[in-house]
Amino acid sequence: MPHHQKKQCYAILKIDLISLFYKSTAIDRVKEVIKNNILQLIPSITPYINRFIKGFICMIIYVACWPILAFLAGKLIPAIGSGELSTVTNIIINSLVVFLIQKTAQYGQDVYIAKPSLEISEVMRQSLFSKIHKIKMNIINNISAGDITYRLTEDADRVSEVIYKTFQDTLPCLLQLLAVIIYMFYLDWSLTISTFILAPIIVLSVNNFGKRVLIASEKSQESTSDLASLIGESINGISTIRSFAAENWITGRFNTKLRSNKQAKYKTLKLLAIQHPIVGFIEAFGILAILGLGALRINLGLLNSEEFSSFFAAILMLIDPISHISTNFNEYKQAEASLKRLKKINMQPMEKDEQNLEKITRINGKIEFNHVSFEYKKDNEVLQDITLKISKGQVIAFVGSSGAGKSTMMSLILKFINPKLGDIYIDDKNIRSISSIDIRSNIALVQQQPFLFSGRIIDVIKMGRDFSEDDVIKSAKIANAHEFILKLPSKYETNINERGSNFSGGQIQRLAIARAILGNPSILLLDEATSALDSDSEAEVQKGLNQAMNNRTVIIVAHRLSTTQGADKIVVFDKGKIVDSGKHIDLFNKDGIYKELCEKQLIKVT
Template identity: 25%
Template sequence: MRMIFRYLRPFVPRMSLGLTIKFIGSVMDLLLPWILSYMIDEVAPSGEMGRIALWGAAMVGAAVMAWVTNILANRMAAWVAQHTTEKIRHDLFEKISGLSCGQVDTYGIPSLEARLTTDTYNVHQMLGMMQRIGIRAPILLIGGILITLTLDPVLTLVLVCTLPFIGILVYSVSKKGVPMYTELQRSVDGMVRTVRETISGIRVIKALSKVDYERERFAGVNEGVSEKETRAGTTMALTNPLMNLFLNVGLTAVIIVGAFRVNAGLTQPGKIIAFLSYFTIILNAMMAMTRIFVSFSRSSASGDRIAEILSAPKDLAVEPAEREDSPYHVEFEKVTFSYNKTDANVEDISFRLKRGETLGIIGATGCGKSTLINLLMRLYDCDSGRIAIDGRPVSSLPEEELHTKFGVVFQNDALFADTLRENIDFGRGLSEAEIEKAAKCAQAMEFISGLPEGFGHMLTSKGTNLSGGQKQRVLVARALAGTPEILVLDDSSSALDYKTDAALRKGLREEYAGITTVIIAQRVSSILHADHILVLDEGRELGYGTHEELLESCEVYREIATSQMGEGRKD
C-alpha cells in the first residue's frame, strides 16, 4: 500500500483543504448536542425568548454549516480519489504493456486484467472512503469522548471501558480478514480466466455440444469465488454486531448510572440528553470506522497486487555489445531455449540469412517454429547461443528500435473494432498509397474494393464480420504497410486457397523484394521457392537447405512434400 499512497502526493494541497473543511463540518456536528444541553439546562429555564431564539439560530447555523462543509469536502474527496485511481490505472496499464512475455506468462492475463479493473476499483473505493469518513469518524469519536468528559466524567468512563474490547475485536478480525481477501482476489483471477476461455472458444463449445459442461465448470469456479467471498465477508461482518453489542451494553450502563446520578442531583437532565446524543455520534463513528476497516482490508490486498506489478523489475534489459561486421542480415548460432527452463523447446538451432532472402520453416505442430520467431523479436531471451541482426545481438537493441524492424503476422493475431484502414495503418500514420500498396500485395484489394465503404468498412471486434481468408489478408497487409526490414509470416496463409497463396508470394517477390522474409507454414507450396528451408522436429533441426536439396537429404521433408504435392511434383 505504501507505493499506492505515493500517488496521493501531488494532491496533498487539495486533500489538506478538503480535510480542513471536513474538520470544520465535524466540529459543527459536535457542537449541536452541546448547544442543546445548554439550552435545556440554562436557557429554557430562564424563559427569555430572545436567548432561546439566539441559541436556536446558532443550532440552525451549525447544522447548515455542517451540511455544506461535508458536501463540499466529499466532492473534493471524490475528485482526489478519481484522479489518483486514474493515474494508478494509467501507470499500471503502461507497466503491463511493457512486461516481457515471460512476465505475462508468470502473472497470467486474467490476473493482470483483474488487477487493472477489480483491484483498482477497490483502491478507488478505499481512497474515497478514507477522505470522507476516515477523517470525520476519528474526529467525532475523539471529540465526542472529550466533550462528554466535560459534561460528566463518570459517565464517560463507563463508555470508555468498552473501547479495549473493540480494539481487540478489530485486531483479531483484521489478522484473519486481509489474507482472506488476498485469496479471494486469486479466485477472481481464476474466474476471469475461465470466462475468457469460454468466450474465446464459444464456437468450438457449441459445435461440440459442450455448453452444459462449460456451464458446470464455470459454476464450480463461481461457487469457489462465492465461498471465499462469503467466508471473508462473514469474518469481517463479525465486527458490526459485536461492536454494537459492546457499545449498546455501554449505553445501557450509561443510562442506568445516569439515572442514579440525576436522582442524586449529581448531574442535570440536559447533560444526560446531550450525553446520549454524543453516544449516538460515537456509535456511528465507530461503525464508520468499521466500514473503513473492511474497505482497507480489501484494498490492502488489492494494493499489494497492484504494487507487485508496478515494482516488477524491467525484464529483457538492453545489454551493450559491439557490432560485428557481418554479411548476414539475420543470424542464429546454436540457439537453445526452454519456456519452463527444464525441457528445451528449441535446441542448437543455427541459420543465416542475407538481406532480401527468404527462410521457410516447416514442421509438426509444437515443434518450436513460433518459438524461433519469439526469440528473433526478443519477446524472450534465449538460454544459450546468439541471435543477431546486421551483426548486432538482439539483446543490444532497444526494444523500440528492434521491433520497428519487423512486420509480423502471428499465428493467432487480432483485428480491432475499427475501420479496415485503421487496422492496416495501426496508428503509424501511413499514407493512403502505402496502405493500398500493402493491401494489393496481400491480395486484400480483391474484396476491399467490393465493399461499399472500401477501406472505411467497420470491422467488429476480432474481425468476426470477415472470413478467415479475408482476415489473414488484412493482417498481411498490416505487416507489409510499414515496409519493414524483416517480414514474419507465422502460418498466415492457412486459410488461403492455393491460387491466392501463390499470388501473395508473387507479390512479395515483386513489390517487397528487398525485405528479409521468414515464413512459417504447414504447406510445402508456401515455402517451395524460399532461399532456405528449415525443417524442425521436437525443437531440433532435421534439415536445412533449398527445396531440391531437402527432397534429396531429408526424409521427413520428402514425406511431407510427397503427401501434399505428389511425388515428383515441383509446383
C-alpha cells in the same frame, strides 16, 4: 468543571490517547493497512496537494462543528424540559446555522478531495496497464486474460474506493471521534474513562472480524478471477464448443465455478452480517450502561443535567463514525486482498533492454545466429547450439514437427526472449546492443490467427503509428486488401467488430498483412500465415504475401510444406536442433526428416 479537574482531565486524556494509539490491536492493524496500502500512493498526491489542503481545511471546519452541536444539544434538552420556548427557539436557530456551516464544509471537503482521489486511482490503473505490456512475454502468456481483466477492473475499483473513502469518510470520522472525545473529557473525565472500558471489546471484535474478512475476501476474489477466466475461455472458444456439441460440458464447468464463487462470497457476506449485530449489541449495552452511570453521577452531585445532556449527545455522535470506521475497516481488508493481487503484477519481471543501447533507424535485413541456445524451463533446452546465416532479401523457411523450436526462433529475432547462450546479429550488430523498439520497428509479423483490434479499418491498419491515409492505401494494395475494402459501404471508415467477427478469415489475414508492411519493414516473419484458410481465401492471401515479400528478408514458419517450396533455403528443425538445410528438391532427394514430412503431406518434387 473545576480548574484542577480540567488539568487532571487533560493529563489523563493525553495518556489515554497515547495508550489507545500505540497499544490497541485494532489501531495497529489500521496503521498496518494504511502503511502497506495507502501511504505507498502518497507520491501520487503531490500534484493535487493544493486541492487536498483546501479539502482538509473544510474537513477541520466540518469536524469542529460536532462539539458545538453537542454543546447546543446539552442546552436544548433541559430547555425543552422546562418549557422555555424562546430559549429553545434561539438554540434551534443557532443549531441550524452550525448545521449549515458544517454541511457546506462537508460539501467542500468531498468536492476538493473526490477528484484527486479518483485521479490517483486512475494513475494507478494506468501504471498497471502499462506494466502488463512490459512484462516478459513468456510470463504474460501464462497469465489468463480473464484474471488480468478482473484485477484491472474489480480489484482496481476496490482499491480506488478505499483511496476515496480514506480521505472522504475515514479520516473525517477519525477526527470527529477525536474532537468529540476531547469534549467528553472536558465535560467529565471519569465518566469518559468509564465509557471507554467497553472500547477494547469493540476494537478486538472489529479486528478479529477484519482478519477473517481478509482471508474470506482473498478466496472470494480468487474464485471470481477463476470464473472470469472460464468466461473468457468459453467466449474465445465458442466455435470449438459448438463443433463438439460441448455446451452441456462447458455449462457444467461454469455452474461448478459459479457455485464455488457464490459460496466464497456468501462466506464473506455472512462474516459482515454477523459483525453488525454483535458490534451493535455492544454499542447498545454501552449506551444503557452510560445512562445508568450518568444518573448516578447526577444523583451524587458530580454532574448537572445540562452537562450530562451534552455528554450523552456527544456519545451519540460517536456511534456513526465508529460504525463507518468499522465498515471501512472491513473494506480495507477486502482492498488489502485486492492490492496484494495487483502487486503481483508489479512483481513480475519486466522486459528490459540493456543500458546505453545503440539507436538505429533502418535495418537492411541480414540475420545471423551464432551458437544460440534457449530454454523456457531449466535444463529443458528448446534450442541447442543454433548457427544460421540469413542474407539480406533471402526467403527462408523453417520446417519441422511441433515443438521443434521454429516459433522460438522468431521470438528471439523479435527480442521477446533472449538467448541462454550465444549471440544473434542483425546487420552484423549484436541485438543485445540494439533497442527492442528499433528492432521491432523494422520487423513485421503475420501470424496464423492474427489479432485485429476493433475500430475503423484505417485505424486498425495504422495501429497508433503516424502514417498518412495514402500510406495505408499503399500497404492495403500490396496486401491485396484494397479492392475488397473499397466494396465496403464505408470503405476505410468501416468498423471492425471485436475479434473481426464481421470479416472473413481471408479478409482478416489480408488486413493483418497490410498492417504488418505499413512502414516498409526490412524483415517479414510469416508464422503459418495461410494454414487456417480455405483454398480460395489462401489464394487471395498468398497473392498479397507474394507482393509483400518483395525486396524483404522473409522467414516462413510452416507445417504445410506446399507453402515453402519456393523458398531460397529450407531449414529443418528437430528437437531444438538444425538437422538439415537446402532447397526443396535437394532435401526431398535425401532420406531424411524433410522427405518424411513431404511424403506424409503427399508432396512431390515439382
